[in-house]
Amino acid sequence: MQIERWSLRLRMFLFFAFLAGSTILAINLGLWLGYRKLGIAEALDGFIFAGIIAVFGVLGATVWVWILFDEHVAKPIQTLSGTLLARAQSDHPNTKTDHSARYLGDLSLAAQTVTNQLVQTRRLLAKTVAHETAELIETNEKLAALAAEIPFGILLVSGSHKIAFYNGAATDLCGSDLYVSDKKLGLGHSIFDILTPAPLISAYARLCAGDGGIGHVIPLTVMVQDGTQILSARMRLAHAPQSKQDRPAYVLTLDDTAPDQQRRNAHSTLGTQAIRLLADLGATLQTVQNAREHVGSEQAIPKLNAAQQELLNTTAIKAAEVFEEYKHLNALRTQTVIQVSGENICDAVVARLKDVGITLMASQNDPVYLNVDPDPLISLLTHTATRLSQDGAKALSMLITPEDTGVMIALGWSGEALYVDRLDAWLSEPIDTDHPQASWRKVLNDIDTDMWPEAGRGTRRVLKLPIAHAAISAQQNRRGATYDFDLLAKPSQDTHLSTALSDLTYVVFDTETTGLFPNAGDEICQVAAVRIVNGKVVRGETLDALVDPERHIPKAATKIHHITNEMVREHPTIDVVGRALHSFARGAVLVAHNAPFDMAFLHRHASRIGAQFDHPVIDTVLLSAVVFGQSQPHSLDEICTRLGINIPPDQRHTALGDTIATAQAFLKMLKMAEAKGITTFEDLVMEMKRHSRLQPDLNNRTLAD
Template sequence: MTTRQWIAAVSAAIALGGYLASALVVRWSLLAAGIDDEALLTGGTVKAGAAGLALALALLGLFLLVDRWLIAPAEALGRQVRRQAQSKLGEHPVEVPQGHRLGPLPQAVVALTDQLRLARRDMVRAMETATAEVARQKEWLEAILLDFSDGVVVCDPQHRVLLYNQAAVRLLPSVQALGLGRPLFSCLTREPILHALERLEYRRAEGGGAAELVAPFVCATMDSSTMLHGRMALILGPVREVDGYAITLTDIRSEIAGLTRMTNLRRALGYGLRGPAASLRAAAETLAGFPDMEAVQRRAFEQVIVAEATEIARQIDTLSGEYRGHELLRWPMGDIHSADLAACVGRALAEDGPATLTLVGIPQWLRGDSFSLLLLLKTVLGHVHRLNGATAFDLETRTTERQVYVDVSWTGPAVPSAVIESWQDDQLDAVHTGLTIRDVLERHGTDLWCLDQAGGRALLRLPLPLPAAEPLKGPSRPLPPRPEFYDFSPVTRSEAPASIADRRLRDLDYVVFDTETTGLRPTDGDEIISLAGVRVVNQRILSAERFERLVNPKRKIPRGSIRFHGITDDMVADKPPIEVVLPQFKAFVGDAVLVAHNAAFDLKFLRMKEAASQVSFSNPAIDTLLLSVLIDREEEFHSLDSVLDRFSIPAPNRHTALGDALATAELFIRLVDRLDSIGIRTLRESMSASNMAAEMRQVQKHF
């Protein structure tokens, strides 16, 4: 029912009701007055009906006026506004109805729709401009990608292709397989790409920068016709969420062919010549051992010598002709962070069974093919688990001048060399790669062996190449050391609790920590801007159990301070204050013994914020600076740089809270060994000797 029909019906109902009410009122009034004359009653009723009819006519006239002045103009205005709303471009102007009595409402509606039309026009122009800009940028990007000799493919998080260049089309098996919106894994093998993505996700979760969110990998086309070397880079959104990834692809069939020829050469030198050489040696030894041999027999052995020597010469000529000028190549590799490798191997072991892998020590960079190394370590540790039941493995990396040692240790016996040799031809992943342990070792130019260690532990060692990229180094100009800080006030001094005072240092749990600050004067307003710690248990640095936070100091960071730690105001602007971070650090520390270099300095900053943060650091604390003074009394310098250099401990991330904490943890483990050699073995003994060394050191500073 329309508005007009509804008002007409209401008016008719009111008129009918008025007529009936008037008739009834008149008739009841006459009866109440004692008049029962039928003629009078009928006449009164007729008059009442005439009055009701007049009322109905009046209502009809009123309705017609309302309809003309209000209802009809409102409906006409509504139709125009609806047409305006339903039009995408809104190019239908609204006209004010004639003869309306709606006041300023129509003009307001017209003004509103005019603004709507203008806004739509602006939006259309803006969309056209943006579309043109996107198209122009796309053309630029396509022109740039067109010149790339490497294939480039950009995918979303669901591995659907968003963009690719013609070089990628030439590399991949068919144009039909590669297309916008199509799955990447219809073109390339899945596992190496997912493994590279997993590594980058781990680095992103650890807070890695853009330079660290790039990973190399080796994969093949789905038809196995082409071997490709790829590099993956994450594409991050505004809050570091993964919006997709880009990969570049290079055809390495020629490299693989060279590697295959190199393998054949190595096998030919190692196995093809072994038989003739053995025959030649046996014949020569026989002739030398029997000088009185008959002439007929001697001629037979001499013929063997000639024949085998001729065969060896022929094979050498063939090999030298084939490989003349050939450069021996290695398998395509990339730089890998040992923390990434350990995390991936640990997850793979956890998926297959009860075995666990813990990263210990200071993580290092190494070079290799991470996917094949993952499969190698997973397979070998699985063999170790089945051989002797070991379930808890530690992985540590150590860098030498020529290579990086990947050491995996466990409690139990070592694996004999013959057993490791028997594993060499086991396939790592027959479904996807067909690689064997021997293949991976040969590709990395390395070997695998196992040793017994003290304390009933075994160590499996895998030497790998050094990283190609130079490790991060500190400032080119040496920075002055942090001043030695001694404070024996109740605020910073701690004692060994009776419950652990007589326990061996080797048996305690520690958190080695470090701070970066706005300056060196906590009592003059300097604040913590970075706080980090790492756990040490049973003389092992549990690198994965770490704490690292940037802190908003609520004040400007002086430029003189920035040159030490590189932390700027922008980097801490959106970080939580110390009142939020310190309770988190306390929860991480728990009841562990605190360790730091020049510990009184860092503890002063922590304990001055205890009240505001509502936490208390009553943990006993050990200072590696004082332990160094205690052990090397004759040495003049005991700054962290000096002591690390004295113990040959690498510190690639010096002057970062986490980097210094890791380096100090390695230093502390070395110092515990030295303390044990001079008879200081318990927490009580070490803290008592440290306090004495501090007092002597403070006295020496005054003279």
């Protein structure tokens, strides 16, 4: 029994209860001894009556004093304690103290002064640290941006095979769609969740044993766990093992083998076609020759010669087609196809034209990325814009717009119309006078596209250039590098009770629903979640999905979360999104505000989702009661106000907005709990159960296990 864990109010209650009990016992003992000393039997009723009066008097006085003490001392001290802890986690020194703290006299003023000074000192320290580390932050951002542009996947994995770094290309290669891929890349997750373990374990063991040649690199082939993709990979140790027990981290680079395999298949198909063509030609010629030997009529010979010539002509045409396809495949193999942003293409064209004195305004409607060989495309656009300017075009512009099948690049100008024959003449010009056979038309053919002029608005003219095979992705979906290098030295942890709170991984989530009664037919219409690893919200690891509730959303619910029936139409249903959430939260502790409400919806659909949400759960309502006291209000708005967390009005009552606010509040309250000596998950569960009068704790199964 840890008495120091008891709240001040409980200890004061027990103190006054003991005081009342001992006083009543002493009074009754005195009355009994007095009665025995007096020795008059008739006086017993008087002594009993006096004892009853004394008992009620003592109880009344004690309860009255206890209530006064509880209201004027214990509650204010508990409130002040929570306020001080909250201020220690926020940057709002002027947060008003609860009005009940006035009963504490100078103590409240002194505490407020000290915390204000603490916050100001911390602000100055943070400002100094930010100034000193600004260059480092800028360098990290540049490195993250560089990692995002690298066209192949890069992962840094600890010796226990936990992911500590990955870039956007790795996410794309390993399956970025949670609705398709069973599991998704995430910091702290095992690499074996994503890739088949056998080749990785074998390559790692060989590298630790000293294999890998001069560069200490081992090439290997791995498969994504869902079996949808085979990737070529290279593994390199971060450093040589210092001992047999040392488990160094390693770098894993991934690349897609599909394009190479497609080219090999295409070459194989062309080879088969060529062999079949020659075989058919040989068989037919042999038939014609046999016919020559057996036909006796001289009149049939010219017909055989004509048939033979027609066969040779047809075969020559087919052979030429096969040869052209072969050259096209070889040309594709030699092209430098990378993923380049539309913004970079715009900047490059503007810069090249500026060098020759031509001004062009370039922009893109939405951030897009194209899989092209950028230099020929940029040169083609520059050449065309230069020719337009030489023909008198004014106010040159370029706009890149995403379309369903790719992007459309539009060169615009004011002036005379451009006719097709004039454009063809420009495209027929050689790129380089030393190689007249390489024309701008060949650039278009290599990109597998074409250009044509159109009339624009008013006096504007437009030249259209579609990139039909471009890979387009919105900027917000294009991920940079995600990393936490502290994970490399962190031992593997399970979500068992003895694990330190700071070592656990958390998934904070929230739902928006059609109503408040899951057992009466209400359904989820939006789910959002974020991951917390190593005490920080992982930027980029977010789940935010609208859900088709398969029922009508009442107007009263729409007024709260602004989700309409039209918005959820054709979105995934709860079985799909529920599986995505379950995968997103694997190995983590679930965190939610008013968790029983959200968990009731998930438990109700467990069979349909195909997974049980049996994770450990932390309810921020109960966590707030632990750190602020049960008597305080525990709504999300009240908690955020106490902690100085601002929820933008347009984000309140949206699943993602409430999730982010809950995550911020959770991290601050977790530090407050640790300051109170609650350091393990078991400690926190036991403390939350003390406040089960607010609402039930959901960790009975966790304690049983």
